Amino acid sequence: MSEPIDEFSFLPEQAADAGIAAQIPPAERLELALADGRTLSAVRYGQAPPVLTFLHGAGLNAHTWDTTILALGMPALAIDLPGHGDSSWRADFAYTGRVLAPDVVAALEAWTDAPQILVGHSLGGLTAAAVAASRPDLVRQLVILDITPGVNPNAGPAQIRDFFAGPVDWSSRDELVDRAMAFGLGGTRRAAERGVYFNSRVRADGRVEWKHHFAHLAAAPADRPASPDAASGAAASAQPATSDAVSAVLSATGWDDLAEVRAPIALLRGDHGYVTDQDAAEFAERVPAASLTVLPSGHNLQEEVPVGLAEHLRTIAGKG
Secondary structure, rough: OOOOOOOOOOOOHHHHOOOOOOOOOOOOEEEEEOOOOOOEEEEOOOOOOOOEEEOOOOOHHHHHHHHHHHHHHHOOOEEEEEOOOOOOOOOOOOOOHHHHHHHHHHHHHHHHOOEEEEEEEEEHHHHHHHHHOHHHHEEEEEEEOOOHHHHOOOOHHHHHHHHHHOOOOOOOOOHHHHHHHHHOOOOOOOHHHHHHHEEEEEEOOOOOEEOOOHHHHHHHHOOOOOOOOOOOOOOOOOOOOOHHHHHHHOOOHHHHHHHOOOOOEEEEEOOOOOOOOOHHHHHHHOOOOEEEEEOOOOOHHHHOOHHHHHHHHHHHHOOO
């Protein structure tokens, strides 16, 4: 696969593929130094202050939202969660909603000037709920995509575990694209190439590895230390308490967080995503004031139906 000029070079192509005729908004990479020495990274779209902030799922990064934000046509912020994209890995291996929430709070305080429509997919959805529960002043509305705290980690989410199991480095990005296509991920090959480009890096020895810590945790056996954090230089010398990174993400404390949220809540799920009818029924019982919408999609709504998702988000934002 060919290397782009910069991380935003794909935007015109993505807009054309999705039939989006609107002008491409300006976009810039942001970095925030955290109190413990780590760095949090994000992408800001548009010249005005963000109205919506997006949190991706495990194993993804801020660019998973590109096409949705292009279709949305509103100023937005997409954050690389800790351990993903250009954000530093965590030395404690902790990637659950409540642990990640304080970093998102720091980002909202630094990069937004009004309560946000906080949109979270999968792990990002559980993190968004923890943010909304702990800092209601920062969240105008909470939108959760295809996740509930009750999702069975051995059902749909097992696909993530299986995908990242195996080698942690590769001879080329094309090998990663082949793996994504074999698992039915990424859509077209060109779309998979874009996703792999943003989710991987070439090491000094020429080998290619996943950028995010999650893949290294999911693939590493219990008796082997995780790889060093190439982005931040921090070495991880011990394994997490559980070798199943997927199960660790799906913390039951998410129900407690949702019970504390005072902002309006919307759950949007795919008709063949990770949230089953039974999961949705439990969500409706536990969070009766929330709205529930089903879209014709799998788990990654922002990549499979980005224009349709953007339409729903515009309606939620009062722009539909």
